Amino acid sequence: MISFRNVDVKFETDKGVVHAVRNVSFTIEKESVFGVIGASGAGKSTLLRTINGLEKLASGEVAVDGNIVNRLSSRQLREHRERIGMIFQHFNLIASRTVAQNIAYPLKIAEKGRAFIETRVDELLKLVDLEDKKHAYPAKLSGGQKQRVGIARALANHTKILLCDEPTSALDSETTRVILQLLRQLSQELGITIVIITHELDVVSAICDKVAVMSEGRLVETGSIYDVFTSPREEYTKKLLDTRYDFSIPEEILEKIRRVNTEQGRYWKIVRLDYIGEGANEPVISRASKRFDTEIDVIHGKIEYIQGKPYGRMYVSVCGERTETEKTLACLAGQVRSIETLYEAS
């Protein structure tokens, strides 16, 4: 378990003191995949580096399995780091060493025997499926292969915690998918705790169990991916997520709805419906339109699955008599998580 208690980090730069992390407290459970999201400069990287003591705290406490990281002596800190793997956005492989030598590096630092290192390196090469690149130099590898070397190297000392600093931000979407799948598989098979920081919401929704949202050094909110993604409590999170579901109704469509309904003397509204859980699979719209004398048109809709549970967002227009329309909307409101009116007849 990793726990942060009132963590503050400050550092000096040429432009003065930067207060990178402000009073952050939360815990990361063992064997979970935990995501930290936020814009660049939100303090995510700094927070991640307090776990292995690369960043020093100004105040507060970071504990890993009960050991308080910021109180370790420099020797204890190096031993602590041997037990924690780290991978990076730009891989940070040692260019003057081959793939096998890169993977052997942390084992040499930990002063393991030569025979042990040899068998362990082969095991790891197999684990990340890079046996044919054993003697290649990093310059000859693709981005995905480099990150797989990074992962193998990070796990070499049978590490139980893997810190990932924007692990897929330099990869294309297909490679990202493969790397995320590998991370997920490793967390399940080896029982390791993975902490991922990223600005890519899709990465978090693809593999994390829990998430923390950071902005300007502060922890905005934290919870399970499904809860935070479908029912964000904080304004900042809502805004962050809106970019993901962003959809604006084309002006022509809006104009057409306005014109047709005005000509026919009908009342109308355009609303956005959010479904969660089982509700996303129920025929709420067709039911409502059968019960009331209104027309319901779907303008745009999307259902996705987060942690295997559905989450949907739909844009519909409802038109008819004013009272019937209001009744329809009231009926819909009872069956979806939220309903928000975007446009209505003036």
Add this chain to the structure above:
Amino acid sequence: MSNRFSFVNALRGALLETAYMVSLSLVISIVLGTLLGYCLYATSNRYLMPNRYANSIIGFTVNMVRSMPFIILLVAVLPLSKVVAGTMVGPKAIILPLVISSTAFFSRLSESAFRGVNKGVVEYALSAGANNAQIFFTILLPEAGSTLISAVTVATIALLGSSAMAGTVGGGGVGHFAISYGYERFQTRILLVCIAVLAIIVQVIQFIGDLAARRADKS
């Protein structure tokens, strides 16, 4: 015939003196310069040994030495050579000023070679539990290898130049030979031969240096 023979012999002797001065001061100044360069690098890196004051003091000292033209440094340091090497003339006496000058030069070259190493790789090694000595030997030296080899090439050629200047104060070597025969005794042919020999030596050093640097570059 005997004249030519004695000339060749004298030139050979001068070359050996130069080789002695250059190689000994090169080895010492590379070791000291690399350590000094590492200190300059490490004291300005917030993950290694951040220390603004130490960095300023070392940097200032290095700049002081580097701001002095070698000929001035030479005459200023020679009295010290009497204490260290026991003499103020000949190749032995020249080694101290050569080492001082070349160490300052090489410290800046190696500092910039270390700065050229991907910071992320240093950060990675720290995250794997490496200590400062391990960072130096297993990351900085090999990763900066190719650049450092080029720096050694530059420093060797600079030392060859400086050692020739030492000829003017009786330091011996090819420089002394060229000055005393070619310049002071107006034997232009000897001067030309010296120039040709020095040119060939520089070309050879550069060629070997470039080859070694290319070999060391894995990127």
